[in-house]
Amino acid sequence: MNANSVQLMVDRLKAIEWSAYQEGQDKAFSRAALMKEYLRRAALWLDTYGDTDEWPFFDLAAIVAPAVRADPAVVSDIENFIEEASGSWHAIECSAAAVQWAALRDSSGSVLPPLPDPFEPLIRLYERGGSGFSFANGFLDFGMLMVKRGNWRSHLSPDPIVELDDNTLNALDEQSWAEFRALAARTHSPADNS
Numbered sequence: 001m002n003a004n005s006v007q008l009m010v011d012r013l014k015a016i017e018w019s020a021y022q023e024g025q026d027k028a029f030s031r032a033a034l035m036k037e038y039l040r041r042a043a044l045w046l047d048t049y050g051d052t053d054e055w056p057f058f059d060l061a062a063i064v065a066p067a068v069r070a071d072p073a074v075v076s077d078i079e080n081f082i083e084e085a086s087g088s089w090h091a092i093e094c095s096a097a098a099v100q101w102a103a104l105r106d107s108s109g110s111v112l113p114p115l116p117d118p119f120e121p122l123i124r125l126y127e128r129g130g131s132g133f134s135f136a137n138g139f140l141d142f143g144m145l146m147v148k149r150g151n152w153r154s155h156l157s158p159d160p161i162v163e164l165d166d167n168t169l170n171a172l173d174e175q176s177w178a179e180f181r182a183l184a185a186r187t188h189s190p191a192d193n194s
Contacts, residue, residue: 006070009102010078013095016126018086024129025143029176030169031133032145033162034125036155039147041118043155048113055152056140057093060118061100065110070103088131094122116160124164 017023024031038056045060052058061068075096082092098119104110105117132142139146148154162168 005102005106006074006099009099010074012123013078013098013126014081016085016130018082018088018091018126018130019132020130021132024132027128027169027173028142028145030162030172031125031128032140032142032147033172034121034128034164034169035133035140035142035147037121037161037164038118038125039150039152039155040157040161041116041121043152043157044115045118046152047156048115052152056149057090057097059093059097059100061097061104064112065104065107068104068107068110070099075099082131086131090133091126091131094119094126098123120164121162124169128169 042056042058042060045064046052046055049060049063052063078095078099079092082088082095086092101117101119105112134141135149136146138149140149162172
């Protein structure tokens, strides 16, 4: 097992501004797209390895290779850090699962199918505004945007939802906010009586 990959994930998680609520709102469109991409990728992995009762946030490494686990002290440390930084149960669970995935990905003897990294969209989501979303009536709520949770099969698709680079994500937010403002301006403009 390559402890460097696990440490890189821990370092990345600890660098996140977990309570960046304004940034989360400013980047709500890209964060919602990243959530959809996470759900899509997680569904691809479940389609290959089997079901879970913990959808949408679960320890995929435990399903793929239950014998390969990260050092429990490292996992406990990241869980405690995230709990203190955000208090969000989903951020705690997802961060621990991402550390477990890093351990699996770099373990000797693990041969994984050529599927996209399941946790990268979720980590990018957190990097773009912390843990500011919640569950509401079967949806993941980003304030003014909702992503349907559904079951994992409803998210199966071979086609990516969004590219994960900053340029693409920033452009998505800029374009979506411009469209939102234009719609709001049209909605609030005086009626044409001619």
